[in-house]
Structures are given as structure tokens and as C-alpha cells.
Amino acid sequence: MDQHLEVFVKVVEKENFSKAAEELHMTQPAVSQYIRTLEESVGTRLLERSNKYVRLNKAGEIVYHHAKEIIALYTKMQSLVDDLTKRASGPIAIGASYTFGEYILPHIIAKMQEQFPLINPSIRIQNTKEIIELVKKHQLDIGIIEGLYKQDILNSEVVSKDRMVIVAGPRHPLLSQTEEIKISDLEEETWILREEGSGTREAAENLFEMYEFTPKKIMVFGSTQLIKESVEAGLGISLLSSWAIKKELTNGYIGIINAKGLPFKRNFSILTHTSYQTKALKTFIETLRDYLADPSKHTF
Structure with a gap:
């Protein structure tokens, strides 16, 4: 799965780069770089940033909505593959x-x-x-x-x-x-x-x-x-x-x-x-x- 989407979703949900970095066990500069790379790939800014908040703009809302679906589908795909050899387990x-x-x-x-x-x-x-x-x-x-x-x-x-x-x-x-x-x-x-x-x-x-x-x-x-x-x-x-x-x-x-x-x-x-x-x-x-x-x- 593209880790850029995972990092983006975590930043959005935590509304904070530092908190997202802490939960992802990454440094804050690394999280910022992931977001910049994703924005460059998409071709537009996705987040409005200030010292007090991180918020989605209109483009960010679209990417966040689909990123959640992509992550959920990837997790389901991985679980199905794992099921071929394992007993009932997982989320x-x-x-x-x-x-x-x-x-x-x-x-x-x-x-x-x-x-x-x-x-x-x-x-x-x-x-x-x-x-x-x-x-x-x-x-x-x-x-x-x-x-x-x-x-x-x-x-x-x-x-x-x-x-x-x-x-x-x-x-x-x-x-x-x-x-x-x-x-x-x-x-x-x-x-x-x-x-x-x-x-x-x-x-x-x-x-x-x-x-x-x-x-x-x-x-x-x-x-x-x-x-x-x-x-x-x-x-x-x-x-x-x-x-x-x-x-x-x-x-x-x-x-x-x-x-x-x-x-x-x-x-x-x-x-x-x-x-x-x-x-x-x-x-x-x-x-x-x-x-x-x-x-x-x-x-x-």
C-alpha cells in the first residue's frame, strides 16, 4: 500500500503533524516530506496549515475520502491472502x-x-x-x-x-x-x-x-x-x-x-x-x- 496515503490520513485524523508522526513512529520532517510528495503527485495542495491547525481543503477532502477506501480495500485484500494459510484471525x-x-x-x-x-x-x-x-x-x-x-x-x-x-x-x-x-x-x-x-x-x-x-x-x-x-x-x-x-x-x-x-x-x-x-x-x-x-x- 502507498504509505503516502496512510501518512496523509493520519495527519488529517490527528489534525497535527507532530501527533501523526508520534503515532506512526516517524519524525515530523519525514511526515512533512510524505505530505509534500503526495501533494506534488496529485498536483495541488491538500492541507491548509497554520501554527494552530491542519485542515483539509476541497481537494484534500476528495483525496481523504478515497484514501480511506483504498486503505480499507488493501487491508481486506491482505486478509484474504493471509486466510489461505491461516486460521480465523485478524481484524x-x-x-x-x-x-x-x-x-x-x-x-x-x-x-x-x-x-x-x-x-x-x-x-x-x-x-x-x-x-x-x-x-x-x-x-x-x-x-x-x-x-x-x-x-x-x-x-x-x-x-x-x-x-x-x-x-x-x-x-x-x-x-x-x-x-x-x-x-x-x-x-x-x-x-x-x-x-x-x-x-x-x-x-x-x-x-x-x-x-x-x-x-x-x-x-x-x-x-x-x-x-x-x-x-x-x-x-x-x-x-x-x-x-x-x-x-x-x-x-x-x-x-x-x-x-x-x-x-x-x-x-x-x-x-x-x-x-x-x-x-x-x-x-x-x-x-x-x-x-x-x-x-x-x-x-x-
């Missing part, structure tokens, strides 16, 4: 949307590490839309999202169904109601939802569309944990994954509203950029499938 960049990443992925990683300690996973947790973009840009080897991926740019596969239920705080009057209620009767309730771009938000909007109503009041919060705390406090109700509420249900912090047509089901899908996969990535996918296929993991 995997895994991305997951919030529900899967916070409540399911840690257990899968723990299971994999028990059997394959030489695999070194790194994790990014962001909403579904952001995970898709990171896989497209080769910043992630695999993404796990809520819902379906509807484009042809990436390979996608549904790996599990997610059961979603409507939850309320322990003192909510609807929890004591034994007869099923219609979901559309919840139109007057305050609904606490995730932000746009979230798979959980998309599921809630699909539910409203299916039952032809729009809540009179919606509150938007940026994390599932905050939504659970708010539901427990009595601020409103929400549609959440059964994976995300196991502890709260066990401890009686929240309850499930007995609504007709629930649980609402959505998909968990995996996204990869290529059919060529390292042994480490294949091992992770196999571990993920085994975990999700265990019925005991799906019960409340």
Missing part, C-alpha cells in the same frame, strides 16, 4: 444499528471470542442509515441493520425476525386491561420514538401506516435506553424490540400493552460489500447465525 470492522448493537451483538462477540480469540473485532453503533453508508464506503466489513435493504449496491441477507411490542410504564392504566385493545385506539397516547433514519423509527411508522393512524403527540429521543427510562417514568408509550426490554420486563419497570396484532415483526439484515470474505468475517457470520437460531434467546 473485523462490525457496524450495527442501535437495537442489535446494544442488546444482541455483545453476546455474539463474547461467544466468538471464546472459540476464536485471535479475531479482533471493532464495533461501530449508529442508526441504520449511517451503518449502510459506512459499509458502502468500505469503512465496515459488515453491517447489521433493522429492516430491509432495498438497493443493489451491497449484498444483503435477512438473518432473523425481530418481535416488537408496545410498552408502557408500570402504572399505565392500559396494562391492567385484560382484553385486547385495537392499536388504532392508541392514537391519543404520547408516543416516544427514535430519530429519523433509525430502524426502530421506521418500524413504528410502518405500524402507524398499517393501522391508518397518526399519533396526536410524538416525542423524539436519540437512544433506546432513554426511551425505556422515559416510558418507565410515565412520559408515554413506545414500540420497542423484545430483545431490548428483557431486563425491564423481568424487573417490572415496564409492561407490554395487550394490543391486537402484536408482536409487530421486522427483519434483522446483514450487509456486506463483496462475496469475498475473510475467514474471520465468515466465522463471525456463522456465530451470529447460530446465536439467532437458538430459540431460547428469543423468549421474554
Whole structure:
């Protein structure tokens, strides 16, 4: 791999020549020379420099974006070559949307590490839309999202169904109601939802569309944990994954509203950029499938 690109990316991310040199185990003059040579090769300046900062200009933004992809592709290529003779090992960049990443992925990683300690996973947790973009840009080897991926740019596969239920705080009057209620009767309730771009938000909007109503009041919060705390406090109700509420249900912090047509089901899908996969990535996918296929993991 061209080391000039590696040095350039490090300078950009550290915003400082000295810090980049220290991390790369190089001298600062050597780093400066690499940047000058790269700029001469490209034919224009890439960085704006001062005593206080190092910043990308427009040309630098283009080079940085593609340099990241080139480095990621080189790393993947090297891992594939290494796999010809080695057991499952090396880095995997895994991305997951919030529900899967916070409540399911840690257990899968723990299971994999028990059997394959030489695999070194790194994790990014962001909403579904952001995970898709990171896989497209080769910043992630695999993404796990809520819902379906509807484009042809990436390979996608549904790996599990997610059961979603409507939850309320322990003192909510609807929890004591034994007869099923219609979901559309919840139109007057305050609904606490995730932000746009979230798979959980998309599921809630699909539910409203299916039952032809729009809540009179919606509150938007940026994390599932905050939504659970708010539901427990009595601020409103929400549609959440059964994976995300196991502890709260066990401890009686929240309850499930007995609504007709629930649980609402959505998909968990995996996204990869290529059919060529390292042994480490294949091992992770196999571990993920085994975990999700265990019925005991799906019960409340």
C-alpha cells in the first residue's frame, strides 16, 4: 500500500503533524516530506496549515475520502491472502444499528471470542442509515441493520425476525386491561420514538401506516435506553424490540400493552460489500447465525 496515503490520513485524523508522526513512529520532517510528495503527485495542495491547525481543503477532502477506501480495500485484500494459510484471525470492522448493537451483538462477540480469540473485532453503533453508508464506503466489513435493504449496491441477507411490542410504564392504566385493545385506539397516547433514519423509527411508522393512524403527540429521543427510562417514568408509550426490554420486563419497570396484532415483526439484515470474505468475517457470520437460531434467546 502507498504509505503516502496512510501518512496523509493520519495527519488529517490527528489534525497535527507532530501527533501523526508520534503515532506512526516517524519524525515530523519525514511526515512533512510524505505530505509534500503526495501533494506534488496529485498536483495541488491538500492541507491548509497554520501554527494552530491542519485542515483539509476541497481537494484534500476528495483525496481523504478515497484514501480511506483504498486503505480499507488493501487491508481486506491482505486478509484474504493471509486466510489461505491461516486460521480465523485478524481484524473485523462490525457496524450495527442501535437495537442489535446494544442488546444482541455483545453476546455474539463474547461467544466468538471464546472459540476464536485471535479475531479482533471493532464495533461501530449508529442508526441504520449511517451503518449502510459506512459499509458502502468500505469503512465496515459488515453491517447489521433493522429492516430491509432495498438497493443493489451491497449484498444483503435477512438473518432473523425481530418481535416488537408496545410498552408502557408500570402504572399505565392500559396494562391492567385484560382484553385486547385495537392499536388504532392508541392514537391519543404520547408516543416516544427514535430519530429519523433509525430502524426502530421506521418500524413504528410502518405500524402507524398499517393501522391508518397518526399519533396526536410524538416525542423524539436519540437512544433506546432513554426511551425505556422515559416510558418507565410515565412520559408515554413506545414500540420497542423484545430483545431490548428483557431486563425491564423481568424487573417490572415496564409492561407490554395487550394490543391486537402484536408482536409487530421486522427483519434483522446483514450487509456486506463483496462475496469475498475473510475467514474471520465468515466465522463471525456463522456465530451470529447460530446465536439467532437458538430459540431460547428469543423468549421474554
